[in-house]
Amino acid sequence: MAAPRRNTWQREAVRARLAEAQGFVSAQQLYAVLRDEGSTIGLATVYRNLAQLAESGEADSLQSPDGENLFRSCSTGHHHHLICRSCGDTRELEASVVEDWARQVGAEHGFTDIDHVVDLFGICSRCRGEG
Amino acid sequence: MAAPRRNTWQREAVRARLAEAQGFVSAQQLYAVLRDEGSTIGLATVYRNLAQLAESGEADSLQSPDGENLFRSCSTGHHHHLICRSCGDTRELEASVVEDWARQVGAEHGFTDIDHVVDLFGICSRCRGEG
């Protein structure tokens, strides 16, 4: 099977901070937070654990427009995101309209095994100073 | 105004090879092709010109799953893509349904300046051996 995972306080720490985060966070951000708390965790370990969590489905990952990998703890199945470019706040979206569209367009072009990337980036009302 | 662009054979070369490409190509790939042809163009120049073409709307860009920036020449306005995971063949899509959805969802959540990433990946009929 996959791999015999051991339990370490490091993995727990990463999982915990990731769960606390309001939106998507980068490995570097998570690392900074942990070090600020006095943790002696290593950067590579943060990367390794985030990758594992993402692979096991405990975390969701996406690429920011500038090429960083962002992670977010995620319990439920397939969904999309609306992310604030300024504060990183994230809303999960249900997008059956888009799912349907993707499936239909794929079929029209004779494509199968359609996978899709659908993410929205914007500025939330709080960051616009409207609230 | 934006910026006074001069015409150089380098820019022309990049534009030409980009136009010839069947799907999305990376800066490095384009650079390799040009050098193979005997061009003395520099890598940084390829990057600079691709970035300019993308900014001016002459090229379309997206990030590959492994973080590379890919470019494709593109004449018309905003659109999305259906890309074959196997051969890289690309179809441009008109997706007003999705545009509307994005705008609406953004508004519902109080987000402005909505930008969206919508790309479909699949396997084309040819690669499935059905053609």
Place this chain on the structure above:
DNA sequence: CCCCTTCTTGCGAACGGTTCGCAAGAAGGG
């Protein structure tokens, strides 16, 4: 409760794509 095996960690160096800084080289208006 200790031992031993194997996985995990932390560190620093390596990596790969991209960008920067600068001096030499063109584009194109006057």
Place this chain on the structure above:
DNA sequence: CCCTTCTTGCGAACCGTTCGCAAGAAGGGG
């Protein structure tokens, strides 16, 4: 044809991420 200003090519710098390795734990077996 000259002069200014933009571009180029080069190599070094950057930055996020990954690797290699030796030291450090997790946790099953004795």
